[in-house]
Amino acid sequence: MSGDLNGNKILGAVLATAFVIISVQQVTGAIYHTEAPEKMGYFVDAPEEAAGGAAEAELPPDWGTVLPTADLGAGEAAFARCQACHTATAGGPNGTGPNLYGVLGRPVASHAGFAYSEAMVAHKAEAPTWTYDELDQFLTAPGRHVPGTKMSFAGIRDTQTRINLIAWLRSQGSGGVAVPAPDPARQPGAAPAEDAAGTPEGAGTEAGGPVDDMGQQVPATGAAGQPTTQATMPGQPDSDTTQTNNTAR
Ligand code: HEC
CATH class of the missing domain: 1.20.5 (Single alpha-helices involved in coiled-coils or other helix-helix interfaces)
Structure with missing residues (x-):
């Protein structure tokens, strides 16, 4: 069995x-x-x-989970590739790009004395604030997230590097921006793992019935048995069925 x-x-x-x-x-x-x-x-x-x-x-990063364990030193090191154009110190000057002190939580395209591109100013309408997710998506591929931006930077593909960098940027004047509560729906692998484990099990259980039918052993036996019974009692199949059902109830 x-x-x-x-x-x-x-x-x-x-x-x-x-x-x-x-x-x-x-x-x-x-x-x-x-x-x-x-x-x-x-x-x-x-x-x-x-x-x-x-x-x-x-699956955007689950900031509540990844920020507390982010590597601030690695984030500061990652900022080296931004320094050609940005400072991140309080009151630091604008360069090719705007000063980034407190950029997390700051309104988009808002830093005094910097001439933003039209694209960045327009982006403000759909994303008014540099949230964790906004920074993450922008830094992944600036030209894709804000088409027409004058930030000529290819982007950072590695998710952990972006997390470290954003955690470090938070430490530069954005400490007041709360770390969100962990979100199970965002935890890497959580959703895919459930799908991967659930699909085969569910499919297997459901497939158990159809496989029997497709094997045709049960239907074949039933089909062969019924004509034989009916041939024996041609006039009374209905009453037999009714009596069987009544007995069963
Ligand atoms: C080659 C120069 C350059 C490099 C390198 C660069 N940026 Fe920028 N960045 C810019 C420019 C120019 C803008 C303004 C974009 C616009 O107006 O379209 C900008 C804008 C930004 C903004 C939006 C700021 C605001 O006030 O709205 C953020 C955030 C940002 N950069 C972060 C970074 C980070 C982090 C790095 C490093 C990973 C980086 N940038 C590397 C030139 C650069």
């Missing part, structure tokens, strides 16, 4: 896995077939950006 159930579960898991693989192949195939004829540049870039962008959009 338990052997059969285990067999069904394994079979269900195998079928579910096969289904996922086939689905992924079809989706991937659709993307490649759609993109390939147009331009090789898009063909190469689009899947990478789409995958990265989607992952980042779905």
Whole structure:
């Protein structure tokens, strides 16, 4: 009995896995077939950006969890690549870019004496404040998050480096910006892990029924048995059924 159930579960898991693989192949195939004829540049870039962008959009850092353990020293070191254009000291001068003291929590494009691009001023309408998420997305890819920005900086791909840097920027005049409470929905791996564990189990359990039917052993036996019974008592199938049901109740 338990052997059969285990067999069904394994079979269900195998079928579910096969289904996922086939689905992924079809989706991937659709993307490649759609993109390939147009331009090789898009063909190469689009899947990478789409995958990265989607992952980042779905799972932004869980600031309440990552900030307390952020490496401020590493964040300060990461700021070295900003220093060509920015200072972060209190009352520090504007350079190619605006002074960044207290930038976390500061209104976008608001620093006195700096001539922001039209793009950055326009960005203010959709994102008025430099929140953790806004800084994170801007620093990931400035030109993608604020198209037309005059900050000519490619961006920081590594999430932990951005976290360290933002934690350090917070220590430079933004200590009043609260660290949010941990958000389980943002914890890396939490959502994917639940999906990964839940899908095979759920699919396996559900597949247990269909597998029996698809095996056709039960239906075949029933189909063969009924005609035999009816052939024996051609005139009374209805009453038999009714009596059986009544007895059962
Ligand atoms: C090559 C010069 C340059 C580098 C390098 C650079 N920035 Fe900038 N940054 C700018 C300029 C110019 C602006 C103004 C953008 C605009 O107006 O479109 C800016 C704007 C910003 C803003 C918005 C500030 C505000 O007041 O709204 C932030 C935040 C920022 N930079 C952070 C950084 C950080 C952090 C780094 C390092 C990882 C960095 N920048 C590297 C030139 C630079």
